[in-house]
Amino acid sequence: MRILLAEDERELSRAICAILTHHQYQVDAVGNGVDALEYSNTNSYDGIILDIMMPEMNGLDALKNMRERNLTIPVMLLTAKSTLVDRVAGLDTGADAYLCKPFAMEELLARLRAMLRRKADYTPNTLELGNICLNRSSYELAVGGVALRLCNREFQVLELLMNRPDRMITEEQLLELVWRAEEAPEPGVVSVYLSYLRKKLAALGADLDIEVTRDDGCRLVARK
Amino acid sequence: MGNSNVQYIEKNNGPCLVKVEQSLMSDFHDILLSGMALLSGAVEQAQQECTDRCGRCPVDHWKSRIKSDKSISEKLRRLHFPVSAESAVQNLHDVVGIRLICTYVDDVYHLRDALLRHPRIQQVETKDYIRHPKGNGYRSLHLIVGLELQEMVLPAEVQIRTLAMDCWAALEHQLRYKSGREAPQLMIDELKRCADEMASTDWNLLSIREMLKDDYSTEFSSGKGAAI
Secondary structure (H helix, E strand, O other): OEEEEEOOOHHHHHHHHHHHHHOOOEEEEEOOHHHHHHHHHHOOOOEEEEEOOOOOOOHHHHHHHHHHOOOOOOEEEEEOOOOHHHHHHHHHHOOOEEEEOOOOHHHHHHHHHHHHHOHHHHOOOEEEEOOEEEEOOOOEEEEOOEEEEOOHHHHHHHHHHHHOOOOOEEHHHHHHHHOOOOOOOOOOHHHHHHHHHHHHHHHHOOOEEEEEOOOOEEEEEEOO | OOOOOOOOEEOOOOOOOOOOOOOOOHHHHHHHHHHHHHHHHHHHHHHHHHHHHHOOOOEEEEEEEEOOHHHHHHHHHHOOOOOOHHHHHHHOOOOEEEEEEEOOHHHHHHHHHHHHOOOOEEEEEEEEOOOOOOOOOOOOEEEEEEEEOOOOEEEEEEEEEEHHHHHHHHHHHHHHHHOOOOOOHHHHHHHHHHHHHHHHHHHHHHHHHHHHOOOOOHHHHOOOOOOO
């Protein structure tokens, strides 16, 4: 499980990182809201822990921005702001859990486990972007009611791209996220799947296309 | 076409000769045969043209048929038209029909373009059930054409589809009509799911062919009408 931790108090951040790592989580730590946003855009996390009071951009604004971009990753707010109004505002902005400082590490871990366990419930069944609609349970890629059924890997690649439109994702990241179970994927397998998806997007008349750059990055862009 | 009463005659070698029964359509016997000969010739020419351009034969096989008297009269009755030979060639566009089964999705459109370039074949209507599949998942390109014969312009229907689309259509037809009763909604949904999966595979096969070697010349694939 990969976790993004945004906490500006260095000591606390270090302590949480150590505990999470000890419990087999992979953790990326950042110290402000702008970095949190940037990391959440370019990487794929299973969960995010956000402090509210942070320099540059506070945690609530970062969370709001993530939700506006359809980022459905579960988010826990971790903060000293403990009034009722703060807690309600945090949850209504799109947080999935709220933990007030000071807290016991056991509770942080338990809440994190509970939040990640319910992950599937947070994701809407269909993902829409431009004129394309991707159904998460049937793996149907549809434009204006005409559907093609994607295979598992095609679905996963497209889901990742749709979750971060306009953002580059590298071949390496796709391999890690989609082909992780496979020990030694054939070289070029990612570009084969990108070709499949591009062909289908064009066949359906999608207004989005996958742009592939020379350095093996790709992203969804408006079709020219 | 697409009707359970329609009998297709597999084409092997040479033009397909179909016996037209001495009854409803007998006055139009010669016209129907020369229409079929014109259409068969045009198909062969289109097939050759595409083969020359892409270096492989885009057609797996094709079938032709002249609608049986029984089917014609049934269809005329169903559509409330007078039951006569004149009425049939005037009101029905599928008395003469050809079905072309090709390898890849782009072949469908290349063949259409080549066929419509024939000087004696007029384009009347195109129904693109590949871009706009029917509700049950059926995919195929249907062309209604006018065959310019000496006596008249005879309407005909040309269906062009891939092996995968044909495979689905054949099995769906069998499963749906063989059981003799209305299929349950779940099975209708599952058949559609199969169609959407096969269509997806069709596009993958085309991608694989293109990744291995793009065999239609750039000039051809960027040519007018060939875009898919």
